[in-house]
Amino acid sequence: MSDQLPPADPPADPGTTESTKDASAHGAVATTESPQTGQAGPGKSRLKLTGDTIIEAITYGSPAVITILAIFMALVVSALLIVFSDPAILHAWAAFFNAPGQALSMTWHSISTAYSALFEGAIFSPSTIANAFHGGPIAAIFYPISLTAFEATPLILTGLSVAIAFRAGLFNIGANGQFVGGAMVAAWLGFAVHLPAGIHILVCVIGGFVGGAIVGWIVGVLKARTGAHEVIVTIMLNYVMYNLLSYLLGTPHGLQQPHQSNLVAPAIDNNATFPHVGGPPPQANIGFLIALAAAAGVAWLLSRSTIGFQFRTVGANPRAARSAGMSVERSWALVMLVAGGLAGLAASAVIQGGGPPPPLTFNTYGTYGFDGITVALLGRARPWGVVLAGLLFGALQAGGTAMQAATYPQVPVDIVEVIQGLIVLFVAAPPLIRAIFRLRAARGTGLEAVAKGWNG
Amino acid sequence: MTTVTATIRLRATESRRELAAGTFILLGAIDALIFGLFSHPGNATFEFSISGSGVQIPAVQVPAAAVCYAVGAISVAVGIWRAIVEPSRIVKRVAIGVVLVCFLIALLCWADAGDSTAVNLVNLMQQSFAQSIPLVLGALCGCMCERSGVINIAIEGQLLTGAFTGAIVASGAGSLVLGLVSGSLAAGLLGLMLAVFAITFLVDQIILGVVLNVLALGLTGFLYDRLMQPNPDLNSGNTFSAIKIPGLGDIPIIGPIFFDSTIFLYITYALIIVIQIGLFRTRWGLRVRAVGEHPTAADTVGIKVLWTRYRNVVLGGMVAGIGGAYLTIGSVGYFNKDISSGYGFIALAAMIFGRWTPLGSVAASLLFGFSAQLAVVLSSLNVPLSSNILLMTPYLATIIAVAGLVGKVRAPAADGKPYVKA
Numbered sequence: 001m002s003d004q005l006p007p008a009d010p011p012a013d014p015g016t017t018e019s020t021k022d023a024s025a026h027g028a029v030a031t032t033e034s035p036q037t038g039q040a041g042p043g044k045s046r047l048k049l050t051g052d053t054i055i056e057a058i059t060y061g062s063p064a065v066i067t068i069l070a071i072f073m074a075l076v077v078s079a080l081l082i083v084f085s086d087p088a089i090l091h092a093w094a095a096f097f098n099a100p101g102q103a104l105s106m107t108w109h110s111i112s113t114a115y116s117a118l119f120e121g122a123i124f125s126p127s128t129i130a131n132a133f134h135g136g137p138i139a140a141i142f143y144p145i146s147l148t149a150f151e152a153t154p155l156i157l158t159g160l161s162v163a164i165a166f167r168a169g170l171f172n173i174g175a176n177g178q179f180v181g182g183a184m185v186a187a188w189l190g191f192a193v194h195l196p197a198g199i200h201i202l203v204c205v206i207g208g209f210v211g212g213a214i215v216g217w218i219v220g221v222l223k224a225r226t227g228a229h230e231v232i233v234t235i236m237l238n239y240v241m242y243n244l245l246s247y248l249l250g251t252p253h254g255l256q257q258p259h260q261s262n263l264v265a266p267a268i269d270n271n272a273t274f275p276h277v278g279g280p281p282p283q284a285n286i287g288f289l290i291a292l293a294a295a296a297g298v299a300w301l302l303s304r305s306t307i308g309f310q311f312r313t314v315g316a317n318p319r320a321a322r323s324a325g326m327s328v329e330r331s332w333a334l335v336m337l338v339a340g341g342l343a344g345l346a347a348s349a350v351i352q353g354g355g356p357p358p359p360l361t362f363n364t365y366g367t368y369g370f371d372g373i374t375v376a377l378l379g380r381a382r383p384w385g386v387v388l389a390g391l392l393f394g395a396l397q398a399g400g401t402a403m404q405a406a407t408y409p410q411v412p413v414d415i416v417e418v419i420q421g422l423i424v425l426f427v428a429a430p431p432l433i434r435a436i437f438r439l440r441a442a443r444g445t446g447l448e449a450v451a452k453g454w455n456g
Numbered sequence: 457m458t459t460v461t462a463t464i465r466l467r468a469t470e471s472r473r474e475l476a477a478g479t480f481i482l483l484g485a486i487d488a489l490i491f492g493l494f495s496h497p498g499n500a501t502f503e504f505s506i507s508g509s510g511v512q513i514p515a516v517q518v519p520a521a522a523v524c525y526a527v528g529a530i531s532v533a534v535g536i537w538r539a540i541v542e543p544s545r546i547v548k549r550v551a552i553g554v555v556l557v558c559f560l561i562a563l564l565c566w567a568d569a570g571d572s573t574a575v576n577l578v579n580l581m582q583q584s585f586a587q588s589i590p591l592v593l594g595a596l597c598g599c600m601c602e603r604s605g606v607i608n609i610a611i612e613g614q615l616l617t618g619a620f621t622g623a624i625v626a627s628g629a630g631s632l633v634l635g636l637v638s639g640s641l642a643a644g645l646l647g648l649m650l651a652v653f654a655i656t657f658l659v660d661q662i663i664l665g666v667v668l669n670v671l672a673l674g675l676t677g678f679l680y681d682r683l684m685q686p687n688p689d690l691n692s693g694n695t696f697s698a699i700k701i702p703g704l705g706d707i708p709i710i711g712p713i714f715f716d717s718t719i720f721l722y723i724t725y726a727l728i729i730v731i732q733i734g735l736f737r738t739r740w741g742l743r744v745r746a747v748g749e750h751p752t753a754a755d756t757v758g759i760k761v762l763w764t765r766y767r768n769v770v771l772g773g774m775v776a777g778i779g780g781a782y783l784t785i786g787s788v789g790y791f792n793k794d795i796s797s798g799y800g801f802i803a804l805a806a807m808i809f810g811r812w813t814p815l816g817s818v819a820a821s822l823l824f825g826f827s828a829q830l831a832v833v834l835s836s837l838n839v840p841l842s843s844n845i846l847l848m849t850p851y852l853a854t855i856i857a858v859a860g861l862v863g864k865v866r867a868p869a870a871d872g873k874p875y876v877k878a
Contacts (some may be wrong), residue, residue, distance in 0.1 A: 085682045120467075171662060173801070228859040232805040236851040236858075239798070243851075247844035374670055377663045412681035414793075417674025425667045429657040 061127035063380075069433050070151075070426030071392075078419050079111045082411055086110060112405050114411045121402020122395035124149050146399065149284035152394025153353065156291040157346035158372025159390050160298050161216075161339040163381040167302060168335040174219060174234025175343040176369030177241035178212040182344025184245060185211030186351045187360040188255060190268025200271040201352065205290065208348025209341040215241065216340015217333060224329030230336070238369070246362045255360065265360035274353045287349035292387065294345060299383040301338070334420050342367060378424050393420055473542065479856075480535030480555045486855045487559060488528025495520045498570030502577055513708050520569030524797070527558035535626025560830075567837045572733050580833055581826075586787065588825030589720050590615055590796070593779030595805025595810065595817035596731050600772030601647075602812055603735060604765045605653055605748040607872040612800025613672030614643040614773050618780020620676040625685065627692040632785055636696075636719075639781030646672060646775020650870035651766045658874040665812035677793045684791065691790030696720070720786045723778060731775075732814040744768060748868035751875040755835045761875045776800075809858060811865050824850050 069251035083089050088210040089110060092103040120126075121144055128140040158175045165172035186208035195203060195290030217236060222228040235333055248254035248264035257266045274285035313321040314331040322328050346368055358364075375393055426433055433439070500520040504513040529543035534551050543551070568575050594611045626635025646668055653659040680820035686689040700706075700721075701715040714721075735741035744764060746754040751761045783799075784791045802824055803817075809814025827850030835843035 052592055055569055081678070085679060222855070222859045226859040227865075228855070229865060232858050233807050235798075235801045235805050236854045238850040240848050240855075243844040243848040247842050247848075250842065250844070370670075373666045377666065409686070410681065412678050414674050414677030414681060415637075417670050418678060419674075421667050421671035421674055424663065425653070425659075425671070428659045428667065429653055430661050431657050432653075 001040075024192070051200065057340050065439075066430050066433050067378075067423075067427055069437055070423050072365060073426050073436065074419050074422035075115070077325040077422055078415055079115070081418065082114055082415065083107050083110055086409060088409075110407075114407050117403040117406035118399035120144065120399075121406075122399030137298070143283075144402075147398040148395040149288045150353065150389045150393065150394070151397040153284075153287045153291045153349045154346040154368045155371055155375050155393050155397075156387050156390030157294060157349060158343050158368045159375030159379060159386040160291075160294055160372075160383060161212075161342035161346070161369075162372045162376035163379060163383065163386050164298055164302070164311070164342065165335055165339040166376060166381040167315050168311040168331055169318065170220075170332065170335065170337070170339075172216075172234055173231060173373065174215070174221075174237050174338050174369065175339070175346075175372045176341035176365050176367070177234065177238035178215045178340040178352060179347045179365050179369050180238075180241040180245050181215035181340065182208035182210075182212035182347035183360055183364055184248065184255065185344070187265050187268060190272040192268040194269060197271045200269060201274065201286075204268070204272045204352055205345065205348045207219055208344040208351070210344065212344020212347060213337045213341035216343065218336040219340070220333035220336030223336070224332045242362075242365070247366075249360070249362055257359070263362040267359045268351065268357065273357055274349075285353045287353040289376040290345060290349065291390070294342060295383040295387045298338075300343070302383065307334060308333075333436055343372070346372075374420055374424055378427060392423075396420060458841050460478050473539065474546075476552075477535045477539035480551070481532050483559050484531025484533075485530045485536060486528075487531055487562035488525050491562040492521050492524030492528060495524060495566040496570035497521070500568035500571075501574035502564070502568075503574045503727050504576075504578055504709050505575070506578055506582075515574055519564065520565040523565045524562045531555045531558045531843050541740035555766060563834075567834050567839045570832075571838050573837060575833065575837070578709055578712050580829055582717070583832075584822065584826040584829040585713065585721060586717065586825075587829055589724050589782045589786070590779035590799045591803045591806055591821035591876040592724055592818050593727065593782070594776050594800050595807040596727055596814055597772040597776035597779070598804055598807035599731065599735070599810075599812060599817055600768050600775060600873050601650075602807070603868055604744045604749045604768035605751060605868060605870040605873065605875070606650070606765050606769050607661040607665065608647075608650065608769070608772065609662060609804060610650055610668035610800075610805055611673070611776055611803050612796055612798065613665075613669040614646050614776035615780035615783065615796040615800045615803075615843055616672045616676050616794070617646050618643040618777035619783040619795050620679065620791055621777075621779075622781030623789075624679075624690050626694055626785045627690050632694060632696055635785050636778065636781050640777035642676075643777025643780055644770050644774035647770045647776075648766075649771040650773070651679055653766050654769070654874065656760055658876070661874075673794060680791065680793055691791050695785055695787065695789045711772050718782075718786050720778070720782045727775060727778075727837060728818055734829050735814060745868070745876075748870055751873075755875075755877065765875075776803075779803075805854065808865055808867075809854065812867060820854075823853075827853065 002206070077208075089103070089106050092099070092106045096103045120386045124141055124144050128136065132138050132141060158179065161178065162172050188202045189204045190200075193200070193203065207325040219230050219233045219237065222233055223230050245255075246263060249256055249265060252258070255265045257264050274287050275286040276283040302312060310321065310326045310331050311328060311334075314335075315323065316329050318328045321331070347365075350364065350368070351360060371393065375389045376386055378392070379387070379389035394418045396419055400413040403411055403415075404413045474569045498520065498857055499517040499581055500523070501515050501517050503515045525718070531554075534555055536550055538548075564575050569646075594615055597606055597614065618639040620639075622635040622639030624635075625638040629635070650661075650664055650668060653664050654661045680691075696718040699719060700711075703708065705711045705715040733741075735744060743759050746759060747761050747764045748759075754764075755761050779799075780796065783795050788795075803821065806820035806824060807817045809820040811816070828847070831843060831846035832850065834846050839846075
């Protein structure tokens with residue numbers, strides 16, 4: 001391992017800057033080479049190897065380490081934001097030299113209240129364990145984590161939708177529109193058709209998939225047939241679908257609830273709602289299992305099937321795929337069909353979950369599709385990565401709501417978006433994290449090769 | 457190989473000619489057969505001046521159905537002509553314009569036939585221009601960034617940042633001009649973040665744009681709840697008032713549309729001209745485009761690639777910031793969560809639709825602004841169509857245009873690719 005000293009401090013004389021530049025360039029070359037020279041030799045014992053691997057992973061910043069540090073940094077930056085947007089604390093800091101303890105304790109109190117509420121809302125709350133010992137409900141212990149899974153369900157599914165399109169080289173900003181497509185079909189099947197319990201659930205889920213898949217397929221076919229750019233088409237289809245939803249919700253023979261002037265659909269049948277896992281709703285339900293199954297399905301599709309291989313080849317290099325005899329156009333149409341279907345499944349999870357689920361309204365779609373982009377990016381467009389990212393964001397969402405309720409002056413739940421954005425930003429820029437934590441430079445661990453430019 | 461490419465290109469022109477001609481004839485048929493046949497009996501009335509201002513022009517009454525048949529016939533004729541002749545580029549564009557205007561006349565005649573309310577065309581145009589300002593500026597920001605080779609999906613975030621900062625500074629400092637400047641600077645700061653991460657840290661630019669949008673949405677939402685909600689003084693709702701340009705503003709029809717608006721419209725004019733001429737007629741623009749198409753070549757001849765990109769991304773951000781400030785201190789005054797509501801994404805689409813040229817982006821942005829306003833006007837008339845269906849049309853029209861008429865677009869060759877010196 002070459003221990004290059006950092007270049008000497010630049011001298012004040014501007015005439016010698018050239019040599020300083022040389023020195024830093026040399027240092028950079030040496031550090032990029034160091035990982036190879038730092039590999040454990042073949043003679044070392046297995047145990048030693050494992051130890052070295054772990055130490056290396058930490059000092060060089062493996063993807064997992066970078067992600068953890070990124071989460072930490074995001075929480076630190078957000079804590080600063082919480083503190084410096086509170087006028088009372090700012091006043092205390094203004095009087096820092098009169099009463100330093102006051103400023104520090106107020107700062108600490110503000111951050112610790114917010115983040116402990118965030119944690120207790122998302123993972124578990126120690127008080128519920130104490131209650132359980134005194135005869136309280138045991139299910140309450142699992143309530144926060146169940147809520148996290150509940151919040152994560154649609155995020156995982158829209159994340160998978162964006163991720164699978166990324167793998168085929170397409171940028172799907174239209175998961176929201178596909179969500180609406182799925183939501184309309186799932187909701188209609190939910191209230192207009194009456195079927196026995198198990199079958200009704202299945203019919204609605206399939207309906208949601210099909211509804212989203214149609215919207216996604218339109219994008220893929222237009223791209224394949226005419227070369228219309230998928231970014232424009234997905235953005236435009238989002239607005240088309242929002243307006244179509246509003247229109248149908250305002251039409252008595254469309255999706256509107258009878259004798260209702262608001263834009264609300266009828267509640268779906270009880271037979272069509274997902275059974276949940278104990279405790280008061282909203283709770284994790286079989287929607288979460290569907291999301292996991294979808295992740296497994298996407299993982300199988302991408303890594304084990306011919307179609308998935310074609311997707312990945314088209315994503316990596318469409319020209320090579322074409323000269324290898326694959327139909328790039330067919331892959332585009334198919335991958336958008338699947339992506340749309342996954343976004344439609346997210347809609348079915350929202351429409352049928354959270355029993356009794358709220359009926360479909362004109363803003364049920366929220367920002368699930370756009371959050372899906374962040375989830376897919378953080379999950380590096382890998383199916384199981386998307387599941388983990390979805391769980392993390394679900395936890396932040398669940399905890400953020402609890403935090404807003406538990407703090408005074410209120411810490412708005414919008415901070416969750418800031419934390420999410422910062423996490424992805426830091427994960428995407430490993431050199432920054434390395435610089436902050438003085439990690440050694442290493443092989444690429446960023447989010448490279450996930451997204452592509454306009455020219456594909 | 458060359459012959460194959462040539463054949464493909466020829467075939468593409470052929471199919472495009474058929475498609476264009478078919479679309480023209482179809483629109484003509486809609487003009488005559490749908491709008492003409494199904495219009496209420498009676499006249500359509502059009503007004504050309506805003507009440508109580510300058511010279512008044514008498515309103516015009518036309519027999520609705522007859523006009524529909526006439527413009528339909530014109531469109532069909534243009535379509536047939538287009539199928540036979542392969543005209544030059546400019547003539548093609550004029551043909552598209554003629555058919556669209558015909559369609560519009562037929563639509564308005566059909567909507568207004570027999571209705572007592574008149575359609576005020578001047579008001580319609582004036583409002584469309586106003587609606588288009590954030591779109592135009594956002595799309596110009598996109599051109600600035602992407603011509604130098606940096607993809608900017610964060611236009612939405614930059615608009616939002618500009619809107620928030622504009623409102624809070626204008627209210628807090630009591631100066632609208634200060635609000636405008638700081639809105640622009642704040643969005644420029646977001647541009648600087650984009651530049652630092654994209655150019656220096658080589659972060660994927662699409663990821664970056666998405667992240668910056670999320671950050672801007674979260675941050676403005678958080679600060680809105682945290683600062684503006686408890687202190688209404690920080691969101692006081694002041695707006696710029698309209699400035700009428702002496703002389704020009706008094707010209708009938710043209711005056712109220714182009715020369716009687718807030719400072720934002722005039723800034724927009726200036727920026728359109730500066731950026732269009734700057735990108736295509738100056739040394740600066742040549743260098744920017746060289747950096748966006750082939751950075752290695754640009755570097756070889758001594759152009760500072762990274763510096764050019766930094767400068768363009770930050771300046772682009774500042775342009776978008778002005779558009780953002782318009783959303784608050786230029787129109788409604790008050791800031792609200794997610795006030796940009798997707799304008800940035802439409803601006804992005806407008807830029808791609810306009811093929812990465814400032815004038816093309818402006819035309820596409822105007823199309824969106826105009827159709828949105830048209831939907832508002834039509835929903836005030838007695839039209840048997842839901843406003844949602846009307847609001848849907850600009851987006852559907854874009855999809856059809858992108859799929860049928862524009863086809864495959866080509867971004868600057870190095871767009872989105874970070875430049876690392878070999």
